[in-house]
Amino acid sequence: MAVRLRILEREQGGRGRVHNSEHGGEMSVGSASPNKRPLHIRFMEFTAEVFLPAGYPASVSPDYLRYQVFNALQAFCSSLAGLLSSRALLEGFGVGKADASATHALLLTVLQDFFSRITTICAAYTLGPSLSSEAKTFRLLADVFNDVAIVLDTLSPLFASKLRIPGLRIGALCLSGALRALCGIAAGGSKAALAVHFATPARGTATGDVGDLNAKDSSKETVLALGGMLVGSLIVPYLTSPWTTYPVLFALVALHLALNYLGIRGVVLRTLNRQRLTIAWELYRSSTSDSDIESKIKFTSPFEVSKLERILERPGVLRDLRGNVAGTCTVGSSLNDVLGRGSGSNSKSSSTMAIPLRLLEEMEAERYVLWFDCASLSSPSPRPNAPDEFELRLARVGPVHLHICLKEGHAPADTLRGWAHAVEVVLLLEQHRENFSQKSNSDFILRAGLAPDLILAAYRRVAPVFPDFLEGLRGVGWNTVEPTVLTGAPRALIVSIETAEPGTGLDTEYPEEKKEK
Numbered sequence: 157m158a159v160r161l162r163i164l165e166r167e168q169g170g171r172g173r174v175h176n177s178e179h180g181g182e183m184s185v186g187s188a189s190p191n192k193r194p195l196h197i198r199f200m201e202f203t204a205e206v207f208l209p210a211g212y213p214a215s216v217s218p219d220y221l222r223y224q225v226f227n228a229l230q231a232f233c234s235s236l237a238g239l240l241s242s243r244a245l246l247e248g249f250g251v252g253k254a255d256a257s258a259t260h261a262l263l264l265t266v267l268q269d270f271f272s273r274i275t276t277i278c279a280a281y282t283l284g285p286s287l288s289s290e291a292k293t294f295r296l297l298a299d300v301f302n303d304v305a306i307v308l309d310t311l312s313p314l315f316a317s318k319l320r321i322p323g324l325r326i327g328a329l330c331l332s333g334a335l336r337a338l339c340g341i342a343a344g345g346s347k348a349a350l351a352v353h354f355a356t357p358a359r360g361t362a363t364g365d366v367g368d369l370n371a372k373d374s375s376k377e378t379v380l381a382l383g384g385m386l387v388g389s390l391i392v393p394y395l396t397s398p399w400t401t402y403p404v405l406f407a408l409v410a411l412h413l414a415l416n417y418l419g420i421r422g423v424v425l426r427t428l429n430r431q432r433l434t435i436a437w438e439l440y441r442s443s444t445s446d447s448d449i450e451s452k453i454k455f456t457s458p459f460e461v462s463k464l465e466r467i468l469e470r471p472g473v474l475r476d477l478r479g480n481v482a483g484t485c486t487v488g489s490s491l492n493d494v495l496g497r498g499s500g501s502n503s504k505s506s507s508t509m510a511i512p513l514r515l516l517e518e519m520e521a522e523r524y525v526l527w528f529d530c531a532s533l534s535s536p537s538p539r540p541n542a543p544d545e546f547e548l549r550l551a552r553v554g555p556v557h558l559h560i561c562l563k564e565g566h567a568p569a570d571t572l573r574g575w576a577h578a579v580e581v582v583l584l585l586e587q588h589r590e591n592f593s594q595k596s597n598s599d600f601i602l603r604a605g606l607a608p609d610l611i612l613a614a615y616r617r618v619a620p621v622f623p624d625f626l627e628g629l630r631g632v633g634w635n636t637v638e639p640t641v642l643t644g645a646p647r648a649l650i651v652s653i654e655t656a657e658p659g660t661g662l663d664t665e666y667p668e669e670k671k672e673k
Contacts, residue, residue, distance in 0.1 A: 207376050209355070209369045216364065219424045220354045226419030228380055233412040234302065235384025239392050240405050241309040248313045248325065264326065268333035275337035285644030286471060287345025289429040292420050295350065296467055298343035299416045303409045305335040310405055314398070353425055417467065424462045428629070428639040430487075430575060431469050435461050436634075437576045438477055440625055441583070455628035474555070474582045481555050483582035487571060488646030489559035494527050512608040516653055519615060523566040524574040525650060526581070528607055529557035556585065563650040571641040573622050580614035
């Protein structure tokens, strides 16, 4: 008895195909659609295969296409502005002038390249650890640096011919070279982080083909650059005077930055950095402050947080629910920074800023220590029964500063917990500031403003609910395994915390150093 087989498959572009055969016979192939596909459909499919990652759209995040559209438009504007900059540079080097010197142009190029390379080294050292955690910020800043460099290059001939200020044109060229180097560092690091994000589908645990995605992005940028050069070659010959060149230049720069901002605003990152964790925690706490009903608990999704986060945000800032700066925090600090024992510190004042013992004992199980910067504390409390308590300088101008010192063996979840703890501290502190003028003693912890009480009150609020908070974030699509709260390596790690009877003293040498002696 003959058996008939019918196999339906779907190709990468979404087109279906049917395979029919009978047992023992050859298999015939037919299209799932009886109509022949038009030529423009086949051209679009081929273009998609050339310029889009393999497996699109299932192989990329949902926000990939929107970002690529804005990225294509901004690259086109940048290419047009770059032509005006290149023409101005050639004019500045003396192209078309009988007294121009090739040696002079070469020396200017070498000087500009020198500043560019030095800036590259300094920027990589300074900005490198933060490029991944603040990818959206540095992606926008990279274009700001590039646009300022384009403007400086375009205005450089004006500095030499009109203003006639000695050295101003050379300084502008050196500054533009440095800004282009900053653009290269910021764009390179942030693009790498964004590529990993785009190559990871929503709620996916495995990373896609980042290499193929980067290669296809390079192809698109090449085509756009060529298109910009062709269009620019038709427009630039008509821009012969400053009255026509500069308005077009500044219009292109403004459009370029606007398109960049819109593109970056639409990116929905799923990794928890400091700002996104602050927003998610504050919204979670506000949903549980009035009622403990489980149905009212709010775990904010990455899409909701992306609409609230600021693109240009200062690192380490802690904001309250109203968006006001309530404090700052540093992750991975050394105890020397916390206690004010750095170079130039007063040893007498430093010795009074010790972390209270009862705080260390209650948080002994945690893999971090949270404490205020010594500049945020006033003199020790004169209470004889509590000599280790410090009062916060509530009357001083500016927000308080917190430090998170990590212990040896810490995990990524410990940095998340430590940052949520710091956010809770500044939220309690804001409540204390609001109630500071009241005479009621209904809430002594907030009313008194003692630093250890404030740290421990926040800890008692965070510790019981934080595991459920992390689990809820995973449920709405957050990646809690690879957070970017800690940028770079911590300056120091706490190896152990020991106590001793008064007068006996503790060894101040590191155990390994003591063994060597």
